[in-house]
Amino acid sequence: MTSSESHSGERIEDRPLPPRPDGVPVAGNTVQFVRDPFAFYDGLAEYGDVVSYSVAGEEFCTLLHPDHVEQVLVTDEASFGKSEFVQDAGDFLGNGLLLSEGDHWRRQRTRMQPAFYRERIASYAADMADFAAERAASWDDGETVSVLPGMKELTLAILASSLFDLDVRGRSSAIRDATRAINDKADAGSVDAFLPDWVPTPTNRRFRRAVDDFDDVIADLIAQSRGADEAGDDFLSILLTATDDDGETMSESDLRDELATFLFAGHETTSLALTYAWVCLSENPDAREKLHAELADVLGGDRPTMADLADLEYTELVVKETLRRYPPAYVVFREAREDVEIGGYRVPEGTTLTLPQFEIHNDERWFDDPEAFRPARWTEEMAESLPDYAYFPFGGGPRHCIGMRFAYAELQLVLATMAQRVTLDRVDDGPLDRRMGTTMEPEGDVEMVVTER
Numbered sequence: 001m002t003s004s005e006s007h008s009g010e011r012i013e014d015r016p017l018p019p020r021p022d023g024v025p026v027a028g029n030t031v032q033f034v035r036d037p038f039a040f041y042d043g044l045a046e047y048g049d050v051v052s053y054s055v056a057g058e059e060f061c062t063l064l065h066p067d068h069v070e071q072v073l074v075t076d077e078a079s080f081g082k083s084e085f086v087q088d089a090g091d092f093l094g095n096g097l098l099l100s101e102g103d104h105w106r107r108q109r110t111r112m113q114p115a116f117y118r119e120r121i122a123s124y125a126a127d128m129a130d131f132a133a134e135r136a137a138s139w140d141d142g143e144t145v146s147v148l149p150g151m152k153e154l155t156l157a158i159l160a161s162s163l164f165d166l167d168v169r170g171r172s173s174a175i176r177d178a179t180r181a182i183n184d185k186a187d188a189g190s191v192d193a194f195l196p197d198w199v200p201t202p203t204n205r206r207f208r209r210a211v212d213d214f215d216d217v218i219a220d221l222i223a224q225s226r227g228a229d230e231a232g233d234d235f236l237s238i239l240l241t242a243t244d245d246d247g248e249t250m251s252e253s254d255l256r257d258e259l260a261t262f263l264f265a266g267h268e269t270t271s272l273a274l275t276y277a278w279v280c281l282s283e284n285p286d287a288r289e290k291l292h293a294e295l296a297d298v299l300g301g302d303r304p305t306m307a308d309l310a311d312l313e314y315t316e317l318v319v320k321e322t323l324r325r326y327p328p329a330y331v332v333f334r335e336a337r338e339d340v341e342i343g344g345y346r347v348p349e350g351t352t353l354t355l356p357q358f359e360i361h362n363d364e365r366w367f368d369d370p371e372a373f374r375p376a377r378w379t380e381e382m383a384e385s386l387p388d389y390a391y392f393p394f395g396g397g398p399r400h401c402i403g404m405r406f407a408y409a410e411l412q413l414v415l416a417t418m419a420q421r422v423t424l425d426r427v428d429d430g431p432l433d434r435r436m437g438t439t440m441e442p443e444g445d446v447e448m449v450v451t452e453r
């Protein structure tokens with residue numbers, strides 16, 4: 001297929017543009033989007049599975065069909081790149097693995113892959129369960145806790161210890177402040193998301209300060225690791241000692257960008273998944289009872305190990321269903337590098353494509369009663385009949401999440417460890433409000449009451 005030919009063999013330039021909701025000249029759909037991005041996204045489906053609109057002068061096209069997701073992430077992935085829109089917003093991640101492209105990305109991904117092999121993940125399992133047990137023990141019976149900060153601290157400690165062999169517990173507030181400022185800055189319901197960093201809004205000032213503090217922590221971590229007597233075989237040591245074809249080690253700035261990327265991408269998403277899992281379990285006592293029964297049966301009160309995970313089948317489905325219902329990475333962004341045909345339409349070069357997991361995972365065309373939390377829906381038969389890419393919490397194709405196996409092991413081990421010791425019941429019982437930042441976060445505190453088991 002040449003770049004001017006569509007899948008059907010017709011010329012792409014003869015294809016119609018995708019339908020678009022009414023907007024106003026110049027501002028496009030900015031006001032509708034910023035006022036309520038959830039309602040805006042929900043409203044797109046009435047225009048079809050390929051819908052275009054403009055926000056803040058940027059041309060977007062949202063894809064709502066799994067086949068289109070597969071086309072963008074896998075089949076025709078070479079026609080799409082990481083979107084400039086996201087690269088600008090994620091400036092503080094620099095040229096780290098999440099945002100880099102081309103040969104640099106390929107070289108870095110190859111270098112880092114060994115840290116995520118199955119046997120390496122197994123070596124992190126004890127830390128995952130130990131930190132989880134410590135967290136559960138830190139809560140008192142009857143105490144009301146704010147779950148998200150607790151889960152962020154936990155996943156950050158796990159990440160730093162397993163990947164970097166460092167104890168960040170004293171430094172976690174700078175990292176947490178930075179991730180909060182980053183999410184505030186990216187909040188789709190705020191105009192700040194569309195303003196350049198140098199505009200001195202309060203959010204931008206907080207963002208700049210937080211990124212500076214974050215950089216100080218990273219510099220310290222690098223110094224701490226370089227000062228170690230011998231190079232370890234942890235991820236940070238791989239980064240410090242890896243050489244390219246010319247025998248060069250990684251530059252300071254590449255190292256900084258990779259650390260920023262992994263500190264951010266590696267703990268924020270998992271802390272959200274755990275928070276959502278606790279909320280779903282609290283709201284679904286039957287599922288919680290089933291989980292408790294499995295844990296009693298398989299573990300009998302012991303701390304779970306990597307070897308137990310294969311037997312913790314229901315625990316795995318709880319994780320899987322949580323990532324369906326509330327995907328923490330809620331949209332994958334790409335940019336069309338050339339004119340492309342998608343679903344019979346011409347999507348012009350330069351358009352930012354959004355592939356929204358939070359819509360597709362909750363679409364009744366693919367999932368019965370999508371708003372219900374039902375881990376048991378994931379039967380073999382159901383999984384077989386599900387179209388590929390109706391479920392893609394970790395993305396897909398060459399740029400799929402490098403931390404997927406790490407995340408799955410962590411989520412299962414933390415849930416299995418903590419749910420044996422405590423139950424958490426949500427204080428509010430209304431729907432869970434969320435906001436679209438860099439990740440999809442609950443709006444405000446998620447308060448839960450701890451009961452020791």
Ligand code: HEM
Nearest residue numbers: 097098265266269270273329393394395399401402403407
């Ligand atoms: C529930 C947890 C997680 C979710 C939902 C998640 C989701 C994702 C998604 C959707 C992507 C693809 C982005 C795109 O195509 O533009 C991605 C990429 C990535 N993730 Fe994760 N992730 C999780 C956990 C982790 C962990 C634990 C780590 C590190 C230890 C990590 C590190 C990364 C990195 C570095 C990339 C970029 C990979 C590349 O482009 O080569 N993630 N993640």
